[in-house]
């Protein structure tokens with residue numbers, strides 16, 4: 001296991017546009033990272049630079065203190081899991097899992113308990129004697145994953161959308177098994193996905209990417225609570241964060257004429273900047289007394305089960321509010337409160353505090 | 354004016370896919386069918402579309418026999434979970450395809466295709482090939498091809514399941530608007546996701562192993578699930594259900610926990626029951642509570658679901674917001690007994706008591 005350092009790494013596939021813009025990124029030893037973003041944002045490019053499937057056009061790749069920028073994949077001591085299962089159809093599940101260890105010259109006595117351990121983690125114990133050809137698509141991908149996890153001497157485990165081929169209804173179960181397996185093995189893991197739930201469930205840290213750049217990097221909780229811009233605020237969470245245009249009045253911020261924020265830092269802002277506050281639908285509260293708070297009109301309630309998503313209109317703006325369904329909110333007037341500790345300020349689209 | 358299934362059954366190779374299904378779908382309404390995989394949802398749609406023959410029972414439409422008509426005479430359009438488009442045809446031609454097949458006049462084809470492309474937000478993409486579109490746009494092309502026919506019955510089989518999370522959220526929101534152009538159609542929408550079924554349906558049908566377990570207004574089904582089985586299917590994350598006994602003023606759960614029963618429960622006859630509590634009604638407490646050990650934490654949208662091993666068995670707890678809780682962490686849990694559902698101990702566990710709104 002090792003630290004991975006991308007030093008001023010950037011990559012262009014020949015054209016003037018960089019698929020991955022020059023950047024400095026450190027992946028710490030033993031942590032799980034997710035690269036999250038829409039199709040074409042450069043996730044696979046970054047992963048392939050780490051694995052050596054791609055030599056970057058700029059910068060250096062340092063793994064465990066060693067410069068591996070121009071070293072072929074086979075020499076990097078890295079395990080990989082791809083979208084589609086990579087297994088030997090003619091071999092048994094046991095032989096498939098044992099193969100990476102045999103290649104490393106492990107002796108039989110050590111291989112058997114390690115294979116048994118990984119099979120147990122992934123729920124494959126009953127399948128060990130079976131030919132891989134007879135497995136379901138999901139089981140084949142699990143075996144692929146087991147081959148990635150089985151060696152405990154790799155520098156890193158890299159996974160590129162390993163759940164794509166899995167039946168959506170099986171994903172929960174597989175997610176749980178992968179998470180438990182990778183928590184146990186404590187590899188340095190870099191996991192590529194475009195599914196926010198997958199990224200937020202797996203990773204110690206998530207790198208949100210857009211158009212070749214890492215837009216924000218942080219723990220799932222940080223991304224949820226303090227998204228650095230509207231893109232992240234909208235992408236993370238469901239529904240996304242509300243962004244409300246506000247006006248400055250001395251140290252105060254007014255939304256539709258109602259004060260929502262007061263801080264001396266507001267008074268020091270340069271004039272002319274575009275000001276917005278961000279608040280998550282689940283953080284909007286209701287004024288209990290029916291007198292204080294901001295008057296709003298509920299224009300629709302979507303029942304999601306345990307929660308309701310409420311469309312509220314205040315002056316010329318709309319706001320989404322999430323509330324427990326047991327509150328049974330109905331269409332009509334209501335007073336809302338934006339708790340200050342949950343409200344974020346964005347200046348020209350970027351988080352200030 | 355409606356589509357009625359009366360005691361419809363269908364089995365293949367000894368397996369029962371539809372088991373005595375009786376349902377009524379009204380014109381102009383959207384019915385969501387909720388069930389796990391292999392619950393019979395797809396078979397139900399295929400039987401209505403005439404793609405699969407039924408063994409028993411009748412289908413009628415506005416009182417006229419319908420089940421005996423060949424598929425092409427049924428006036429039914431269907432959208433599948435794997436969005437299927439013709440890769441060599443432009444978006445416009447993909448949508449025009451069913452009209453051309455029916456020899457609709459050219460002037461009308463152009464008009465109808467353009468108006469449907471406008472509805473699904475693809476007016477500017479008519480000349481592109483499907484491969485030049487994002488996944489969500491491709492699914493909208495497939496939907497547009499079903500909408501353009503203005504069929505009397507529109508069937509949608511998990512149309513969003515293969516899309517990215519954010520796209521699903523967006524299309525779900527747009528769906529009712531997309532269907533506004535089909536105000537006269539009978540629309541049936543299959544899904545495995547409770548939230549989707551709840552928010553889209555005027556009516557909700559819950560299926561399991563080929564049977565209809567319950568049908569009704571979504572909020573009514575959610576608030577008063579007919580059985581413990583329905584309660585599990587319509588709740589995400591699933592309701593925690595524990596066996597126990599009611600004895601005068603006490604609830605004694607299997608595993609040893611005892612609680613004072615609130616008024617309504619205390620009045621029920623003593624005996625064995627199953628008790629259910631929803632994930633958002635269970636709260637972690639600092640010190641005390643029911644001792645538990647976290648086995649898995651999962652982020653879902655803006656919520657965190659904790660799977661916790663307790664003396665009551667596995668409990669699922671829903672936390673608002675995104676939190677990191679390490680597996681193995683010991684936590685205490687608590688819930689208000691007023692929020693318990695009570696189900697019969699036998700069979701599927703018929704509902705005997707449901708907590709009301711605003712209680713507890």
Ligand SMILES: Nc1ncnc2c1ncn2[C@@H]1O[C@H](COP(=O)(O)OP(=O)(O)OP(=O)(O)O)[C@@H](O)[C@H]1O
Pocket residue numbers: 013019037038039040041042043044045046194
């Ligand atoms: N071999 C290649 N030659 C030229 N351009 C490429 C090549 N591979 C990728 N690109 C381009 O580089 C950019 C980043 O691609 P990359 O595969 O890293 O995206 P991604 O985030 O992994 O997307 P996806 O979620 O679709 O897999 C895209 O614009 C893509 O078209």
Ligand SMILES: [Mg+2]
Pocket residue numbers: 043044045192
């Ligand atoms: Mg990729």
